[in-house]
Amino acid sequence: MDNYKGCVMIYAEQNNGKIHPVSYELLNKGGEVARKKGVKLIAALIGPMEIDENELIRRGADAVFTVKEDDTYSFPDENSYANTLVHMVKEVSPDILLVGATNFGRSMGPKVASLLGCGLTADCTALDVDEEDGALIQIRPAFSENILAHIKSKNFPQMATIRFKEFDEAPINEDHEGEIIEVSKPVSMLQLVEVINEIKTEQVDLVNASVVVTGGKGLKSKDDFKMLNELATLLDGVVGASRPLVEEGFLGKAHQVGYSGHRVKPNLYIACGVSGAAQHIAGMKESQYTIAINSDPSAPIFNVADLGIVGDLYEVIPELIKQLKGE
Numbered sequence: 602m603d604n605y606k607g608c609v610m611i612y613a614e615q616n617n618g619k620i621h622p623v624s625y626e627l628l629n630k631g632g633e634v635a636r637k638k639g640v641k642l643i644a645a646l647i648g649p650m651e652i653d654e655n656e657l658i659r660r661g662a663d664a665v666f667t668v669k670e671d672d673t674y675s676f677p678d679e680n681s682y683a684n685t686l687v688h689m690v691k692e693v694s695p696d697i698l699l700v701g702a703t704n705f706g707r708s709m710g711p712k713v714a715s716l717l718g719c720g721l722t723a724d725c726t727a728l729d730v731d732e733e734d735g736a737l738i739q740i741r742p743a744f745s746e747n748i749l750a751h752i753k754s755k756n757f758p759q760m761a762t763i764r765f766k767e768f769d770e771a772p773i774n775e776d777h778e779g780e781i782i783e784v785s786k787p788v789s790m791l792q793l794v795e796v797i798n799e800i801k802t803e804q805v806d807l808v809n810a811s812v813v814v815t816g817g818k819g820l821k822s823k824d825d826f827k828m829l830n831e832l833a834t835l836l837d838g839v840v841g842a843s844r845p846l847v848e849e850g851f852l853g854k855a856h857q858v859g860y861s862g863h864r865v866k867p868n869l870y871i872a873c874g875v876s877g878a879a880q881h882i883a884g885m886k887e888s889q890y891t892i893a894i895n896s897d898p899s900a901p902i903f904n905v906a907d908l909g910i911v912g913d914l915y916e917v918i919p920e921l922i923k924q925l926k927g928e
């Protein structure tokens with residue numbers, strides 16, 4: 602293990618035995634940091650037996666540390682995963698630990714930081730290395746994305762969660778070699794969750810959607826999302842929501858676009874009855890083409906829209922649907 606002391610370690614998230622793409626993004630950015638520091642790049646993989654760790658090596662990991670077991674890791678209990686990752690960190694002693702800012706990573710990361718007694722910079726959008734002391738500079742937007750904070754943790758490992766879709770995935774290199782090191786499960790596990798019944802929640806791939814039709818508080822009732830759904834379906838897209846509607850229970854959190862929700866980059870974003878608050882814009886500003894429908898001509902959403910329609914969404918959307926159906 603001494604070989605890897607001071608390395609950059611990325612947490613390779615997996616979902617039902619399939620490696621999450623954020624892990625490949627972390628290998629890309631983590632690899633860049635490791636090269637700048639002149640240290641090794643390690644992936645820590647925890648999960649059921651079926652996962653194939655070789656893909657992490659092909660994507661640049663110098664070594665993959667794995668703890669695999671079906672019983673403990675068959676469901677995503679952050680407590681047992683956090684406990685196991687802490688065990689691996691103590692074995693390997695990385696200087697830097699990177700975790701994807703997915704729902705799971707955002708929940709597990711703080712537990713890991715707390716158990717290790719280190720700091721954690723959440724939701725980083727860039728990383729750099731201090732040329733003087735080799736420390737990790739963790740860069741993230743702050744104050745509703747108005748400034749970029751540069752943060753240097755004083756204690757080790759320097760830990761950060763990194764936004765999903767912020768970096769490209771590390772490319773595959775069939776010739777890249779690395780070792781796979783099996784680590785035993787920690788002796789004492791903090792297992793606080795017992796699965797009584799599995800309820801499948803609605804799945805929506807907002808982040809990868811090419812068209813997103815978002816509803817804001819201009820919508821009067823939950824039922825009105827049927828109209829947005831119809832428009833989204835006609836365009837082969839999905840439905841998003843502003844935060845107040847998610848808080849009111851109109852749609853689940855998986856649909857929330859914005860600073861505290863998902864960042865989307867669709868080809869087409871249609872904002873219906875959304876005012877365009879900074880926290881909402883933070884989640885959709887990278888859309889390729891934005892259409893805003895709002896009855897208030899001074900709504901800030903029009904400042905970021907490529908096409909603005911000043912009007913009542915209850916008239917505009919049915920008309921759009923009619924046109925798309927060729928009626």
Ligand SMILES: Cc1cc2nc3c(=O)[nH]c(=O)nc-3n(C[C@H](O)[C@H](O)[C@H](O)COP(=O)(O)OP(=O)(O)OC[C@H]3O[C@@H](n4cnc5c(N)ncnc54)[C@H](O)[C@@H]3O)c2cc1C
Binds near residue numbers: 818862881896914
């Ligand atoms: C820390 C923090 C994090 C946040 N994170 C998020 C986030 O992730 N996502 C997010 O969305 N918000 C977030 N917010 C909330 C954000 O500040 C705004 O309050 C929210 O985005 C407003 O939602 P809205 O545009 O749907 O509602 P409103 O601001 O109330 O706007 C409704 C709009 O609908 C228009 N309208 C009304 N009726 C019609 C009609 N019939 N036809 C057409 N237009 C109509 C109105 O003119 C108005 O512009 C966050 C806030 C904080 C403090």
